[in-house]
Amino acid sequence: MWTFLGSDVMFFGAFIATYLVYRGKSLNGPYPSEILNIPITSVSTFVLLMSSLAMVLGLHYVKSGEKNKATLWILVVVVLGAVFMGFQFVEFREFAHLGLTPRTNIFGTTFFILTGIHGAHVTIGVLWMAFLAYGSHKGSLRADNAQDLEIAGLYWHFVDIVWIVIFTVIYLISATDGPPPGMESVIHG
Amino acid sequence: MTNLWRKLTYHNGNGWWNLPHGPSNELNPPHEGPIGGVWLSNMFRTMTHGGVAHAGPGFYWLIGAALGIITLLEVWLFGVEGLGGWYVPLLLGLSALKFVGVVAFFMHLRFDHRMFTYVFVSAMALGILIFVIILFLAEFGHQPPNVF
Amino acid sequence: MTTKSLTFPRLFPRPQAKWGIWSWIGTVDHKRIGTLYGITAFIWFIVGGIEALMMRAQLASAEASLIDPETFNQLFTMHGTTMVFLVIMPLSAAFFNWLVPLQIGARDVAFPRLNALSFWIFLFGSLIINASWLTGNAPNGGWFGYAPNSGTTFNPGLGMTYWIVGLNILGVASIAAGLNFIVTILNMRAPGMGMFKIPIFTWMTLITSILIVLAMPILAVAGIQLQTDRVYGTHFFNSLGGGDPVMWQHIFWLFGHPEVYILILPAMGIVSEVLPTFARKPLFGYPFVVFAGAVIGFMGWFVWSHHMFTVGLGPAVNTAFAVSTMLIAVPTGVKIFNWLGTLWGGNIRLNTPMLFSISFIAMFTIGGLSGVIHASPPTDSQQQDTYFVVAHFHYVLVGGALLGIFSGIYFWWPKFTGWFLNEKLGIANWALMMIGFNLTFVPQHWLGMDGMPRRIYTYAENMGWENSNLASSIGSFLLGVGILVFIINVFYSMMKKKMAGADPWDGRTLEWSTSSPPPEHDFDEIPQVKYRDQFWFDKYPETISEYYGHNDDDQAVPSGAQIDDDGEAAELPVVSGGADDGHGDGHSAIHLPDKSYYPFILAFGLAIFGTAFVTDGLVLFAGAPFFIWGLLGWSMEPVND
Numbered sequence: 001m002w003t004f005l006g007s008d009v010m011f012f013g014a015f016i017a018t019y020l021v022y023r024g025k026s027l028n029g030p031y032p033s034e035i036l037n038i039p040i041t042s043v044s045t046f047v048l049l050m051s052s053l054a055m056v057l058g059l060h061y062v063k064s065g066e067k068n069k070a071t072l073w074i075l076v077v078v079v080l081g082a083v084f085m086g087f088q089f090v091e092f093r094e095f096a097h098l099g100l101t102p103r104t105n106i107f108g109t110t111f112f113i114l115t116g117i118h119g120a121h122v123t124i125g126v127l128w129m130a131f132l133a134y135g136s137h138k139g140s141l142r143a144d145n146a147q148d149l150e151i152a153g154l155y156w157h158f159v160d161i162v163w164i165v166i167f168t169v170i171y172l173i174s175a176t177d178g179p180p181p182g183m184e185s186v187i188h189g
Numbered sequence: 190m191t192n193l194w195r196k197l198t199y200h201n202g203n204g205w206w207n208l209p210h211g212p213s214n215e216l217n218p219p220h221e222g223p224i225g226g227v228w229l230s231n232m233f234r235t236m237t238h239g240g241v242a243h244a245g246p247g248f249y250w251l252i253g254a255a256l257g258i259i260t261l262l263e264v265w266l267f268g269v270e271g272l273g274g275w276y277v278p279l280l281l282g283l284s285a286l287k288f289v290g291v292v293a294f295f296m297h298l299r300f301d302h303r304m305f306t307y308v309f310v311s312a313m314a315l316g317i318l319i320f321v322i323i324l325f326l327a328e329f330g331h332q333p334p335n336v337f
Numbered sequence: 338m339t340t341k342s343l344t345f346p347r348l349f350p351r352p353q354a355k356w357g358i359w360s361w362i363g364t365v366d367h368k369r370i371g372t373l374y375g376i377t378a379f380i381w382f383i384v385g386g387i388e389a390l391m392m393r394a395q396l397a398s399a400e401a402s403l404i405d406p407e408t409f410n411q412l413f414t415m416h417g418t419t420m421v422f423l424v425i426m427p428l429s430a431a432f433f434n435w436l437v438p439l440q441i442g443a444r445d446v447a448f449p450r451l452n453a454l455s456f457w458i459f460l461f462g463s464l465i466i467n468a469s470w471l472t473g474n475a476p477n478g479g480w481f482g483y484a485p486n487s488g489t490t491f492n493p494g495l496g497m498t499y500w501i502v503g504l505n506i507l508g509v510a511s512i513a514a515g516l517n518f519i520v521t522i523l524n525m526r527a528p529g530m531g532m533f534k535i536p537i538f539t540w541m542t543l544i545t546s547i548l549i550v551l552a553m554p555i556l557a558v559a560g561i562q563l564q565t566d567r568v569y570g571t572h573f574f575n576s577l578g579g580g581d582p583v584m585w586q587h588i589f590w591l592f593g594h595p596e597v598y599i600l601i602l603p604a605m606g607i608v609s610e611v612l613p614t615f616a617r618k619p620l621f622g623y624p625f626v627v628f629a630g631a632v633i634g635f636m637g638w639f640v641w642s643h644h645m646f647t648v649g650l651g652p653a654v655n656t657a658f659a660v661s662t663m664l665i666a667v668p669t670g671v672k673i674f675n676w677l678g679t680l681w682g683g684n685i686r687l688n689t690p691m692l693f694s695i696s697f698i699a700m701f702t703i704g705g706l707s708g709v710i711h712a713s714p715p716t717d718s719q720q721q722d723t724y725f726v727v728a729h730f731h732y733v734l735v736g737g738a739l740l741g742i743f744s745g746i747y748f749w750w751p752k753f754t755g756w757f758l759n760e761k762l763g764i765a766n767w768a769l770m771m772i773g774f775n776l777t778f779v780p781q782h783w784l785g786m787d788g789m790p791r792r793i794y795t796y797a798e799n800m801g802w803e804n805s806n807l808a809s810s811i812g813s814f815l816l817g818v819g820i821l822v823f824i825i826n827v828f829y830s831m832m833k834k835k836m837a838g839a840d841p842w843d844g845r846t847l848e849w850s851t852s853s854p855p856p857e858h859d860f861d862e863i864p865q866v867k868y869r870d871q872f873w874f875d876k877y878p879e880t881i882s883e884y885y886g887h888n889d890d891d892q893a894v895p896s897g898a899q900i901d902d903d904g905e906a907a908e909l910p911v912v913s914g915g916a917d918d919g920h921g922d923g924h925s926a927i928h929l930p931d932k933s934y935y936p937f938i939l940a941f942g943l944a945i946f947g948t949a950f951v952t953d954g955l956v957l958f959a960g961a962p963f964f965i966w967g968l969l970g971w972s973m974e975p976v977n978d
Binding site (some may be wrong): 006016038039044045046050051052053055056057060153155157158160161164165167168172173175 | 191246249250253254256257263264266267276277280281283284287288291292295296309312320
């Protein structure tokens with residue numbers, strides 16, 4: 001699994017690098033500074049982070065054989081993951097409403113594809129967790145095959161750390177990005 | 190410091206404060222990963238009391254809280270004016286801290302076989318190195334055509 | 338505690354057949370999967386070869402009109418794509434599958450069902466790419482698919498969509514296989530086999546797998562970005578929207594250069610097995626060969642911009658990449674000297690595998706040297722996009738990778754099948770291939786120096802290129818005849834069946850210790866390993882002192898030999914996902930994983946997803962049931978019933 005994650009590192013790495021290379025090269029608005037909503041995204045970031053916490057707790061209780069607690073915490077992961085996806089859906093709709101789509105400018109292109117791919121990872125994770133929660137409920141996920149959950153957990157945490165990077169790089173650092181230098185006059189002139 | 194930790198964390202109860210261990214409860218687990226180094230290693234030994242191979246929930250809550258606080262700190266930094274050139278490195282540092290926190294503790298890389306750490310860290314290092322080169326190339330090596 | 342498990346209703350009984358088509362579709366045996374890879378790749382090899390011969394026929398004379406320019410574009414695109422992704426990589430994968438478990442003394446790979454999945458995904462992916470011929474929409478943007486030439490503006494047809502979808506599906510297969518082999522090699526070595534006792538081919542497999550696992554995702558990213566550009570109108574490579582076509586080149590070659598080493602390293606591994614066997618000497622400087630391979634694998638990441646010297650990245654960047662490119666020739670040269678050192682003073686038997694291996698050294702050296710020539714940016718700007726480059730990489734890929742693979746085929750054929758390939762026909766095959774190959778590509782050096790550009794479908798009469806082109810075309814057909822002789826050889830030998838024993842070549846590594854062909858469980862007893870080339874020393878214990886300076890079995894390996902962390906092999910934990918772990922524990926009853934048809938179904942669902950991009954989005958719904966069926970069925974299926 002770690003080898004797979006190493007592979008996924010390159011996958012996201014390439015997307016993030018593309019974003020960074022193209023950062024601040026949008027030729028027309030909306031620019032990041034006009035559109036990114038830090039408070040909302042902070043909440044969704046926090047939600048995803050806490051889902052990682054729920055994940056380790058779930059794993060712990062599976063290992064200690066406390067079935068109900070385990071099921072509960074895995075369900076919490078599912079719910080928090082779904083909430084995160086909900087936030088992302090709302091965000092995408094909001095951006096589209098404000099006039100930013102993947103076609104609008106290079107920021108839109110890189111932003112939507114990067115976060116969209118991440119969202120796809122979250123979706124896979126949520127489905128996977130839902131399956132495991134069902135298994136835990138039915139009693140097929142036990143201490144002796146807790147490794148199944150552990151692997152899923154590694155995947156989940158990985159998706160989380162990718163978001164940590166995305167949140168920092170795309171949201172916090174880029175949030176003040178306006179038009180590229182020399183473009184202000186083009187817009188106002 | 191060591192004594193303080195012992196007082197704070199000693200709990201002879203149901204394993205709530207059990208901390209992650211190496212593969213066994215030997216004093217110097219041979220397979221502990223390199224993250225954290227000797228200092229952290231000693232700290233954990235102090236904080237660990239039982240022969241349990243995995244952490245108790247208390248420890249996870251602690252890490253979770255720390256990660257949450259770092260996130261809050263990041264968002265707070267976003268509102269702080271006048272950081273100037275410090276803003277980006279500071280944020281990168283904080284998120285790196287979060288990153289390591291999740292990888293080392295939630296993904297228990299800290300307590301797994303060293304090989305896993307090498308696998309993951311080498312992939313990360315290679316990725317970061319290459320994509321930093323790409324950034325440099327894009328910045329200095331090539332000017333995009335001026336379309337105006 | 339009750340041992341209740343989730344179960345998924347079976348539509349078919351678990352395949353049990355030992356023969357017939359169902360036994361192949363449900364197989365999880367690494368040897369059968371290796372055979373499937375080999376046969377499939379060889380069929381694509383013939384297809385790719387025919388494409389090449391069509392181009393050579395067109396170029397044989399000036400202003401010929403056998404093939405129209407549009408078809409010519411499709412031919413060179415598909416020839417490159419086929420040879421790289423559908424021939425050399427899977428042929429290497431066939432060897433990985435067959436040999437790695439045998440060489441490390443394991444009973445199967447770490448994840449047998451994942452292994453089957455890799456093959457089926459590969460098969461369907463290759464079918465999708467080649468299905469484009471049937472629709473008349475074959476990809477035509479070159480195997481590198483440079484944007485914006487591959488974008489919808491200049492390339493509105495579906496061709497490049499086939500290419501992107503096919504490559505991304507193949508990428509999934511390669512990554513899954515790569516993961517599998519990394520885990521297998523790290524975790525499933527026989528007791529006592531430390532990392533510096535594994536055979537050199539297995540080492541090269543490990544390095545190649547790491548490269549695959551790290552490089553293929555980058556290709557996937559490039560493909561996704563190009564696809565969204567094409568379908569959804571994003572601006573990744575569209576300069577009107579702020580994008581930059583050069584970014585495509587960076588991303589593609591960032592994948593593309595490690596890919597070059599993915600192609601050549603397995604062949605280097607094969608040669609490093611063949612030479613010691615037929616020189617009856619251990620490989621000269623084993624640790625150097627290993628480290629040279631690892632250094633190549635690492636440095637291969639930092640040379641990609643040498644494909645882009647003429648883009649205009651500026652002198653500083655070009656110099657940096659020129660230096661790194663020239664440096665990477667050093668570990669390659671180290672290997673060449675190690676091979677020569679292996680031959681030096683050896684008791685050489687010149688049979689077909691050995692001839693192929695020795696020609697590999699010669700041809701690969703030529704290809705490597707012409708590579709160093711255009712590592713220099715000023716020289717390269719003269720040679721960029723000329724036939725000189727074509728000649729260079731064919732010397733590396735045909736003269737290198739392919740000759741290595743043929744050497745491996747002749748070498749291990751008795752192990753795979755239990756009978757020899759005919760030696761006389763083998764030598765005829767080798768001779769025709771060598772003559773044809775050199776006749777094809779030596780003149781291309783001259784053509785390139787003379788300024789003939791690549792990827793043109795014809796040329797004017799007065800350019801002075803006719804003779805060289807004619808020679809090249811004749812050579813390519815000779816090469817084709819050589820391949821034909823190989824096919825004849827296979828069928829001829831199959832009828833004659835000159836049977837081979839377990840160890841026909843007096844081999845050195847563990848695969849020769851089991852019968853030919855190996856039983857389904859590979860080894861009756863898991864071998865114990867103490868020395869590198871353990872099997873050799875089992876046969877000739879008196880030579881231990883010759884190589885290690887002592888004869889006492891209980892002593893540690895003395896100085897001079899590479900010592901390694903011996904115990905580590907046995908202690909390594911089973912990596913995540915070990916539920917699929919199919920290896921026996923060495924002394925109790927041998928249990929092998931049961932056959933499973935879910936990998937096939939999962940791959941089939943994925944393939945239908947892929948075809949949705951070239952047909953209609955609604956097709957996704959047709960693939961979903963298969964995909965979900967495969968996924969759920971697989972995850973709830975126990976390894977053994």
